Amino acid sequence: MATLEIDRISKSFDSVQALKNVSFDCKNGEFLVIVGPSGAGKTTTLNCIAGVEYPEMGTVYLDGQDVTMAPPQDRDVAMVFETYALYPQFSVRDNLIFPLRSPRSRHSESDIQERVQRVSELLSIDMLLERLPRQLSQGQRQRVSLGRALVRDPKIFLFDEPISHLDAKLRNSMRRELKRMRASLSQTTVYVTHDYLEALSLGDRVVVLFQGEVLQFDQTQMVYNRPAAVEVGLLFGDPPMMFFQGKIDDQSHFVCEDESFMIDARDNAVGLAPGQEVILGLRPTDVRLAPPGSGQVQGEIYSVQNQFDRELVTLKAKEQLFDIVAPVSYAVTEGDKAGIIIPVEVCYFFDKTTHRAI
Ligand code: ATP
Numbered sequence: 001m002a003t004l005e006i007d008r009i010s011k012s013f014d015s016v017q018a019l020k021n022v023s024f025d026c027k028n029g030e031f032l033v034i035v036g037p038s039g040a041g042k043t044t045t046l047n048c049i050a051g052v053e054y055p056e057m058g059t060v061y062l063d064g065q066d067v068t069m070a071p072p073q074d075r076d077v078a079m080v081f082e083t084y085a086l087y088p089q090f091s092v093r094d095n096l097i098f099p100l101r102s103p104r105s106r107h108s109e110s111d112i113q114e115r116v117q118r119v120s121e122l123l124s125i126d127m128l129l130e131r132l133p134r135q136l137s138q139g140q141r142q143r144v145s146l147g148r149a150l151v152r153d154p155k156i157f158l159f160d161e162p163i164s165h166l167d168a169k170l171r172n173s174m175r176r177e178l179k180r181m182r183a184s185l186s187q188t189t190v191y192v193t194h195d196y197l198e199a200l201s202l203g204d205r206v207v208v209l210f211q212g213e214v215l216q217f218d219q220t221q222m223v224y225n226r227p228a229a230v231e232v233g234l235l236f237g238d239p240p241m242m243f244f245q246g247k248i249d250d251q252s253h254f255v256c257e258d259e260s261f262m263i264d265a266r267d268n269a270v271g272l273a274p275g276q277e278v279i280l281g282l283r284p285t286d287v288r289l290a291p292p293g294s295g296q297v298q299g300e301i302y303s304v305q306n307q308f309d310r311e312l313v314t315l316k317a318k319e320q321l322f323d324i325v326a327p328v329s330y331a332v333t334e335g336d337k338a339g340i341i342i343p344v345e346v347c348y349f350f351d352k353t354t355h356r357a358i
Helices: 042-050 092-101 109-122 138-150 168-185 196-202 220-225 230-235
Strands: 004-013 016-026 031-035 057-062 077-080 156-160 189-193 205-210 213-219 242-248 253-256 262-264 277-282 288-290 297-306 311-317 320-326 337-341 348-351
Touching: 004 042, 016 042, 016 057, 016 205, 016 213, 031 042, 031 196, 042 057, 042 077, 042 156, 042 189, 077 138, 092 109, 092 138, 109 138, 109 168, 138 156, 138 168, 168 196, 189 196, 196 220, 205 220, 205 230, 213 220, 213 230, 230 242, 230 277, 230 348, 242 320, 253 277, 288 320, 297 320, 311 337
Parallel strands: 031 189, 031 205, 077 156, 156 189
Antiparallel strands: 004 016, 004 057, 205 213, 242 253, 242 277, 253 262, 277 348, 288 337, 297 311, 297 337, 311 320
């Protein structure tokens, strides 16, 4: 186990600046998740930690030691990628044993067998040890690939979207396995994903990367409850947060730019100034449909999507579209008039220019 500190690292590839002044740390035994859209710099960050890439500026500390320019073999990290590189001619058992027989690791035979047993039980692959990779399902192969990292005892685990290619059902069950693994290993881990559910269910803390910059580095629940920027709000939540451009008036009302609705923001007005141009963020799960005439927004039902356990209702007010998650029992159809109730405490305000939370 180890601590990790990333101090203001920057990295460019020709004209692309992949990382700009990225800083965060990972405590001993912590599970840290890096989240961000495609191209945000997640893999480049992991590569700089693993020693596969070297930053042009900044420092990587492992256990307090500067390892910025150290080769991978001197860092003692184990990396798991989304594509599982298993040896096709080896059984599952031999695939798991392989990392333990490298010239650098000195494990006794009984230690090797004990590790293989422990990890294969943890990942529920103990019944598959004699099979070849081609005799496994996609999810089983993914588990063996995880197992190849877990049999080792590295200072730090690095996971690069290890389950992103699995279908939704398998991803769910792998998330469960990872959570169990996380509880029983308590190893220092940096885990990259673009799936916000994975981040929320696994991470102690989360780093949100966007265009090579850290937008938020925080406790996991905080990136959902207090997104530091518009882009963070967009990443966490399903359906995603909705955004409306507008202005604060003299009475601390938010007035949408097409005047389709206004919200009394007096109780949530810290940092808001009259005349200020802002972006209002609302989650479809936080607002409620109401009978016509009540609520702050009046409009017409634009579409209703049945999602079995809930309905995703879209209401149109002038040019604005609002998504509302409603119970299935809320019977509305396209063309009905309706209102929306927006509790002021669920309003998120962001600066129009910087996109940062106010
Ligand atoms: P994804 O989720 O799609 O894997 P990511 O967040 O991991 O994306 P990176 O792979 O770190 O993003 O890439 C960050 C930026 O750096 C991207 O614009 C990418 O095109 C660029 N980049 C990464 N590696 C190289 C490389 N070897 N040569 C040139 N550009 C690169």
